[in-house]
Amino acid sequence: MEEEMIKIKNLKKSYGNKRILNDISLNAGKGEVIAVLGKNGAGKTTLFKVLLGLAKKSEGEIAVLGQPDYTDSLRKEIGFCMSIPVFYEHLNAIENMSIECEYYKLDKSNICSVLRAVGLDPYNNEPVKKYSFGMRQRLQFAECCIKNPPIIIMDEPFNGLDPKGIVKLKNTIRNMANGEKTILISSHILSEIKQAATRIIVIAKGTIVLDRYVNELVEEHTKDFEAFLIKKMEGYDETQTYRFD
Incomplete structure (x- = not known):
């Protein structure tokens, strides 16, 4: 490996008396x-x-x-994409990505290229609240990738x-x-x-x-x-x- x-x-992971994970062992x-x-x-x-x-x-x-x-x-x-993406709904994709970069102290110059890589138009100024579920999935993936x-x-x-x-x-x-x-x-x-x-x-x-x-x-x-x-x-x-x- x-x-x-x-x-x-x-x-092992339990919630109360309910065991959810039992003796999980793995190496990645x-x-x-x-x-x-x-x-x-x-x-x-x-x-x-x-x-x-x-x-x-x-x-x-x-x-x-x-x-x-x-x-x-x-x-x-660690980059992660969970099942329900969460964004600043009133902001567009670039603005959401910019906040992500500021939080992690990342270079913002890569935002447009990352958005294109996941199939989003970086010049789409629509707020995220108007995005389809698929577009939201792509934006979440972009936020994941921007950290490299x-x-x-x-x-x-x-x-x-x-x-x-x-x-x-x-x-x-x-x-x-x-x-x-x-x-x-x-x-x-x-x-x-x-x-x-x-x-x-x-x-x-x-x-x-x-x-x-x-x-x-x-x-x-x-x-x-x-x-x-x-x-x-x-x-x-x-x-x-x-x-x-």
């Missing part, structure tokens, strides 16, 4: 695009929130870029995108990974994950039940790739568990 960017060992290396799959409620978003410091772990160990747990010093090192972070976490990034936008995002994800970034994404669109990811992790009932390279899975399940993943997402079966070495 390449240099470890994220290391998780025996992570530089240049990997890891798809985290699972049914609604499987624990994908909770895992991302713990990594981002938005939720506290109950037990276990986490190291991000060699630092234990999430600290303020990691804010600039070594780690990117994306929760359902393909939602709301038209076919052209999906293709553009897939290509951008793979290009960024080739630039030695580590990317974690969740999605229910398995056909896109097949092309965007290098590795797939499936979580069922808070437990990792599959951890394999995509090319291996494609080779082994040429005719039933999506059906196989859906079966794994349906529930934990110890006799069919695959673990990543």
